[in-house]
Amino acid sequence: MSDSESVEKNGIEVSNEYVENGTNKLIVKCKFCGSKMLDKKSGTFVKQEKDLPLMQQETGKDAEVQNEKVNEFYHVENMYTFENIGFTHTVDNYKYLSCADCDAGPVGYYDMNTKHSFVALSRINHA
Amino acid sequence: MAKKTYDLLFKLLLIGDSGVGKTCILFRFSDNHFTTTFISTIGIDFKIKTVELRGKKIKLQIWDTAGQERFHTITTSYYRGAMGIMLVYDITNEKTFDDIVKWLRNIDEHANEDVEKMILGNKCDMEEKRVISKERGEAIAHEHGIRFMETSAKLNINIDRAFSELAEAILDKSAGREADADHARIAVERRPSRAPPARACCS
C-alpha cells in the first residue's frame, strides 16, 4: 500500500508529521507518565469527528459529562496490539481507553460493536 | 498488517472478598479527593500489560471482578479462559483471610484445573492495623502449594512484581508441557517499577 493511496482513501489531506504510510511513525506514549501504549506502525491514522470526555471533569454540580471534539485518531483493530492500556467498564456500547500505569484518560475509546479501538492523537505523546 | 506482535497472551483474574483492594490493585490508588477523573468515575474493567519474560513478549490481560460477587455465586463462566488467579485478602481483616480457603475450593470446582494461583496479602502498609501475620499468609500458601506475596496497592509495593511472578509461573507450566530441553534459565527482565523501595512489611 503506497502512501498516496492511504491518504486518498479518506479523501483528506494527511499533513501530519507523526504519520507515515498511513500509520504512526513513532511510539505512542502516555502524556503523563510515558508508559508505552502502542508500538510504531501499529495504528492506522483516521480522521473522524468524535466527542471525547475531558480527562479532568469539573467536580461538584450535576454530573454532566464534559466533552470535547476530537478529529484525529489511530485505529487499532485488535486490542492485543496495545502494549499497555486500560479499558473502562462499558458505557453506551463504548469502553474508554486509559493509561495502564497512571490511569490518565480517556486517551481514546473502544467500540463494542466493531471491537476496534481508537486512540486520540491529541491525548498522547509521540516518542 | 495483522501480524502478531507478541508470543503469548495470559488472562489473569483478581478474586477475593469485597474491600480487600482488588480494584485498587488494578487502578492506581488515588487519595486525591478533590478532583475526579472521568476514568475513576467509570472504573477499569481490565488492563492489558506487556512484560518480557525469558525473551518472550507476553501480554497480560488483567481483569477486576465485580465487587459484590461472593464465592458461592461465582461459577464456571466467571473463570472461563483464566490462566492465572490473584487471590487477595486484607491483612487487617481476619474474615477475608479465612475466606481464602473458600475461594480456593471455589476455584477448584469451577476454574480450569491447571489455573495458576497466587495469594496476595494486601494493605501491608497498615502495619498498626495488621491482624494476619505474614507467617500465616505464607503458611496457607505453602499448605496449598501456591505462591504468596504481601502487597500494598496504596504504596504500590510488590504489585508489578506479583503480576510478573504469576506470569512466570504460567510460563513455567506451559514450558514444562512443551518438554523444552532448554535448561538455561535466562534472567527475568522485570519492568521498572514505579514503586518506592519496598517496605519491611512486604519485603
Ligand SMILES: Nc1nc2c(ncn2[C@@H]2O[C@H](COP(=O)(O)OP(=O)(O)OP(=O)(O)O)[C@@H](O)[C@H]2O)c(=O)[nH]1
Ligand atoms: N491502606 C490501604 N488501603 C487500601 C489498599 N488497597 C485498597 N485499600 C482501600 O480499601 C478499600 C477497598 O478497596 P477496593 O479496591 O475498592 O476493594 P475491592 O476488593 O475492589 O472491593 P469490591 O469491589 O467490593 O470487591 C478502599 O477504601 C481502598 O482505599 C492498600 O493497599 N492499603
Ligand SMILES: [Mg+2]
Ligand atoms: Mg472492586
Ligand SMILES: [Zn+2]
Ligand atoms: Zn500514564
